[in-house]
Amino acid sequence: MSTPTPTEKDGKKAAKQAKQGNKQQQQQKQGGNKNVTVPTGNQDGISVKKSEDFSQWYQEVVTKGSLIEYYNEISGFYILRPAAMHIWNEIRDWFSAKTRELDVEETSFPMFLSSTSLEKEKAHVEGFAPELAWVTKAGDKDLEVPVAVRPTSEAVMYPYYAKWIRSHRDLPLKLQQWCSVVRWEAKQTTPFLRAREFLWQEGHTAHLTEKLAEEEVLAILDLYADVYEKLLAVPVVKGKKTEAEKFAGGYWTSTVESFIPTNGRGIQGATSHALGQNFSKMFDITVEDPDNKGKHLNVWQNSWGLSTRVIGVMVMVHGDDKGLVLPPRVARTQVVVLPVGITAKTTEEVRKDLHDKIKDLAADLKKAKVWDSKVRVEVDDRDNYSPGFKFAEHEKNGVCLRLEFGPKDAANSVVAYSRRDTGEKGSIPLAEIATQVPALLEKIQEDMYKKAEAAFSSHRLVLSDWEKVVPALDDRNVVIIPSCTEIACEEHIKTITKGDKKELGPDGKLQPTMGMKSLCIPLEQPEGIVPGETKCLNPDCGKDAVKWVMFGRSY
Known part of the structure; x- marks a missing residue:
């Protein structure tokens, strides 16, 4: 019996049926939320417009475009299909070639870490504590000491840096690994953007001086910007995180920040952290000072990471009502x-x-x-x-x-x-x-x-009038404003910039419009801040502004 040949009319009919069927799609519990509409996996057209239901559009595009499949066995996990893995591997090949030029070598560390290691870095781990996944049994026997699945690898790797770095001649030590990490998100999970397990690249390096470490942090930041701009055709702003948003336990954090025009939200793209000597003191990573024999100094460390979130950002920026729009440099089929x-x-x-x-x-x-x-x-x-x-x-x-x-x-x-x-x-x-x-x-x-x-560029507004800030956010913009950069001020800004309008949340329900948070202190600063004269734009602050800071509603 021959297979019937679909005609263009059949295709339109199928698309119409798919649109009707999408109203009855199955629901999957994710992150404790039972109200998430999940695509059924049929391969017909996109049933909603990007401008009308962005959340549902995104879920359909990544599933019907064959990038991911929902893993129904456990909520919050996703299967990366070959088209997605091709994009990730294109990024990996390009980035690895660039980091080899910086003498970075690849390594692979175990995925489990002990509670003893975690105790050494309480300030760092505190932020991850609610997301840690613990293994408490092996077969039918309870483990004497539970082990956690890595949310990041500082506590796994740095005890061995202390063992391997015995002299200043062992520096710099530059390692990176490509692996998966687990963060048991309690919030609503979203393919690529917020998953309980995701792929990433993480680099961990040790240097003799602060200057050498700082040079590397910014060199890696440039590479991350190139991943977005040269490979994914996604523009970013390079900057430093404020104290409120920097990496816990770090010295300072640099970042590339992207933007989703459809909903006006900023999104963190990748981060390169100057850890200073904080972790080397925790894990006793020291060398003899070459300029002061008999004295020891703690090494200066960096860590930097990029995850499969990049794929989600690319889809959100470029996709349209027909589906995916892939940049040729990373597309599996050009x-x-x-x-x-x-x-x-x-x-x-x-x-x-x-x-x-x-x-x-x-x-x-x-x-x-x-x-x-x-x-x-x-x-x-x-x-x-x-x-x-x-x-x-x-x-x-x-x-x-x-x-x-x-x-x-x-x-x-x-x-x-x-x-x-x-x-x-x-x-x-x-x-x-x-x-x-x-x-x-x-x-x-x-x-x-x-x-x-x-x-x-058209949605990145430099403002010096507070009255224009919330209307700008409501018009789907991010804003660059004079700021004192203090933590308390930022927390207050989040509260006073909540909008009166309602917006669709990740679960498809209306919720109050979020307040804005700091995205970064752009490395390229606008002119206009006069020391001792320009005030923080927060009307309830009154302190001197020290930097222009980019704020926005964000993921």
Whole structure:
């Protein structure tokens, strides 16, 4: 029995049925919340608009775009599918190559840590305590000493840094690992952005002097910014965290901050921490001072991390009502080639000739290079689906460039193209396919970044009038304001900037609009703060402003 061939009309009908079916989707308990609507996993179109129900849109895009699957056995966990792992591996390969140039080596430490190690760094662990997952049994026997699954690895790694670093000649020690960590979130979990287990890269280094450590912190920060801007086409602001938001137990924290235009929220992208000597004192990591024989000094340490959250940020920034829009540098499939113009009257000879030419075309493309790697090409010659059905599927999956090749194209020695990011259509001479397609992919990457940068810039407002702050937040902006940067002041600002409007929370229910928090102190500071004259913009503060600080409602 032959398989029925869907037509474009069938595709529209299926999309309509999917939209109706989405109203009856299953619910999954996550983070103790039973009110989360979870996509059923059907592969039809996106049922909601990004501008109308952002939370539901996001969940549908990441599942129907084949990035993740909900792990129904335990709430708050997700399966990363091959398309998501490809993006993560592209980031890993690029970043690892860059850190090797900085003499960073890879390592792998156990995932469990003892309560004894945790006791050494109470100030640091306190923030993670509610999220620690503990193992208390092995088989049917209780463990004498429970062990925790790492939420981060300072307590796992630093006892061995104390063992390995015996002399200043052992410095610098620069290690990183790519692993998963577990933080048992009590809040509503969200794919990529807030999961109970997630993949990440964490670097841990030790240096002889504060200056050498600081140089590395900022060098890594630049690499994190490049991951977002050069690979993911997502603009970021580089800055330092305020005392209220810095890494617990650290000296100071640098960060790259991104922005989601649809809801106007800031989101932390990655952090590079100067730990100072805090941890080396906790774990007794010392060397003899080369300038003062007989005296010992504590080493200066850094830690820095980037997680699979980057994928969620990329999806939120670039995705549209048709599904994923992926930057070519990280997309698993950059180009898809499809036969078109085949009808019931098309002879078998013409069909075969067309398919042979498509295979040759794809083979030529696979030899072409873009960003020092071969163009990633897929041929979709399934004959039991109409071109319209396949177009929609590849748009949903975020394929960057669609090439259509039919009998008329063959006669004219051209191939038609359609860009996923803009929908722009055109044609390319077959003789120029190996040069024009890579150029188009580079143009798509560049245009996606420019579009996202324009959106972020237009929603990043420098304000010196407090009365404009809350209206700016309500209009989906982040604000850069003069601040005293003190913790108490920031806490007060969170309270007085809560909006009167209601907004959809992660569970799909209306909740009060959150107050703003500090995102970072931008490294590139606007002009205008006059020492001793410019006051903190918080109307209830009255202290001198010391820095321009970027505030916003955030994830």
